[in-house]
Amino acid sequence: MSPVIPILFALGLGLSGWLAARARADGFRRALPGSRLASLPQQHGWYVALWAAVPALLFAAVWAAISPDLVLAHVLADPAAAKLPAFGFQRETILAEARALADGTIKIGFNPLSKPLVAPYRAALGHFGTIGLAATILLGLAGGGFAFSRIRPDFAARGKVERAAMLGLLAASLVAIFTTFGILASLAFETLRFFNLVNPLDFLFGTNWSPDPMSAPTSGVEHNYGAVPLFWGTVYIGVVIAMIVAIPLGLMSAIYLTQYATPRVRKWMKPLLEILAGVPTVVYGYFAALTVAPLVRDAAQMIGISGASSESALAAGLVMGIMIIPLVSSMADDSIAAVPQAMRDGSLALGATKSETIRRVIVPAALPGIVAGIMLAVSRAIGETMIVVMAAGRTARLSLDPLDGMTTVTAQIVALLTSEGTPDHPATLSAYALGFVLFIVTLALNFVALRVVKRFREAYE
């Protein structure tokens, strides 16, 4: 049974609780004309609705997480399960197929061993599904009934509902902390497992990256996980090439649009540039692989460089730079606008031309903001995945030649986690270690950038 059904039931109970309690509170009011209830009828409604829905919802969520394991245990206890292979991939496949057959996701199974398991699976699914649904409904009824019995004309429902609402708001704001903590914990946990197998120093300073998810988990773990070529590829594509494109174009666009363009031009061009930031990166990746990479290759061949491949760091970096332009230009735009008009007027009054004013006065004054924008852009570029996955190739290489295929941290994470490796293999675990490094580096960049912006804002206020 889909876990959505108990959730819908819980919500339905909440709604009916709301309606019932409201009607009852209305009834009090009619029964005692002229008197005042301690709370408004809909506050009584909310009180009952919360009692009916919240415990039931919590239970439904927990049940959705634990019932599959109960079902599995039940099926494995069945005599038909005795024929299963002891452990490993095949066993998982058979069980998954039996499950899919049982709940009707697929119609035809391919594995003969899965067939006898379908009936016990279906029985167990039905059994535990019914238990879960029944418990959800009972819990909802019990909670709602308890709350409903407490409703009286002098019952202060408002205070209780408001306290619950406040708790809900607080809990929502804690989600951000939990998410951060979850990211840190999951990355750190898997990274530590990886470092049990591979020396962290070998990982951070080794220069040979050739993990093989299909190999025996212990072979070559020491010298196949040197991540330096990945760090180099990331820096070369995301920082060197992309920024060579993005900084001049972004900065000059911002200067032109803030200083020279007429309001009409600005009104049209600014959103147009912002479209660049809204295009999904998979589209950029496809554009890089389909259009830019062949262009780069042909151009290279035209000037006599043979052996240029269709996967190059240059193509990925160019397109990434284009994607970054609006990021640089909007930050530059903001910080240029924050430069006090008096500084500009002073410079112009002394006889400087507009461009001289921009180069000697405005840009230096806006520099902290511009630098912060560039740092954010760098952090975005090194975290960017799809463009490099689709256009930069998968060869880890320490090279200065932009026409070489290179690979980056993000591209390797995708490659490692979408291959067929087992979860405990060092190749799989190394993806988390790479993710950890990426997380730390982008966080540091953002942190510094925000600091810079903060300090710079104070300078003119």
Add this chain to the structure above:
Amino acid sequence: MSEAVPSPAAPPARNAERIAARLKARHRAEARFRALGLGAVVLSALVLALLLFTMTSNGLGGFTRNELRFPIDLTTGVLNIQSAQIEGTDAVQALDTAALKDVVELSAEKALGEQASGELATTAWREVAQQIIADPTLLSRRFDVSVPVSDAMAKALRGEGDPQLGLLARKLKQEGKLHRALDIGFLTRSDATSPQQVGIWGALKGSILTMLVTLGVAFPVGVAAAVYLEEYAPKNRWTDLIEVSINNLAAVPSIIFGLLGLAVFLWIFPYYRSAPLIGGLTLALMTMPVIVISGRNAIKAVPPSIRDGALAIGASPIQVVFHHVLPLALPGILTGTIIGMARALGETAPLLMIGMRAFVATPPGSFTEPATALPVQIYLWSDEIDRGFVERTSAAIIVLLIFLLVMNGLAIYLRNRFEKTW
């Protein structure tokens, strides 16, 4: 200093000349600088234009396919079937038993020749079956069908593959039996292995389900967090920590959220791998900070006098927010939400991490069934070797971009419609 002051001995005329020359140079530099700025803007716009142009020029072909047209005659009773049989749910099966496939192939052979009839797509007879089911009177008529050709022939028509087949294809084309037809089915079919038969409905439905989960989780949580932080939160170390983590989350690379989803959500729910439920939850965590940040700005923009007025007539702090502040801030919050959702809709990397990259040939029926999403579908097709997928991929990109355009347009409309100055 001394250079700047003209020496008193120099004749005034030469001095003026020098100043004029320098002024000219400075004005030239000014013009150059300005041109550079304009160039940067124009170049960026041109790249955008090139991107859109390549996608549209490649992609428009993706909404069409090569079809063979030939007549089928069912009046002679070749199809041993009653019209009652094709009204049930297993109509296609009934037509299969009645050997519709052979009839279609025979008709094709009669009209197009033996060689060409071998080049019908394997699903051709199914499309004929759908036509018959839609219009049972066809059973007693002679009618024209237009069905897709095989991939081999589509390939030969592009000038790749078997040259013999290419000749045949061009001949058929000249006779008007082979033509390119608008393929509405592209929007209603699902993934397949052959570019002539693929469609995006499965991916689109997966995307829609995923977005529903994302919206259902990220919007309430994001708005509640924004309300708490902006209206009630005491200023202490805890709220600082919350604030810092929200700002940081907004800047964390999306693939990291994928790793989180893989490590946490799939550990809790191992049976829902590649389901929209898990994808939506993962994207919700990514979208939430965007909603919180824009929500806080919108709430901040509501003037304090409204809160004071409500408090003054006896509303509780909760009532002030839920009855007065939130309704006024809602347009701003919605704008931020739509922008966040648009970003989530285009996101690929986190979905790859949690396994939404499997080949899914049937559209997902619920939140817990395996699914893929539109950007992931684009990524998967872009990896296909068959050149026929290029136009299909670009066509899918067009659909995705149209969706994004509509969402962003809606956000702009909302912002303009409800923009208020107090």
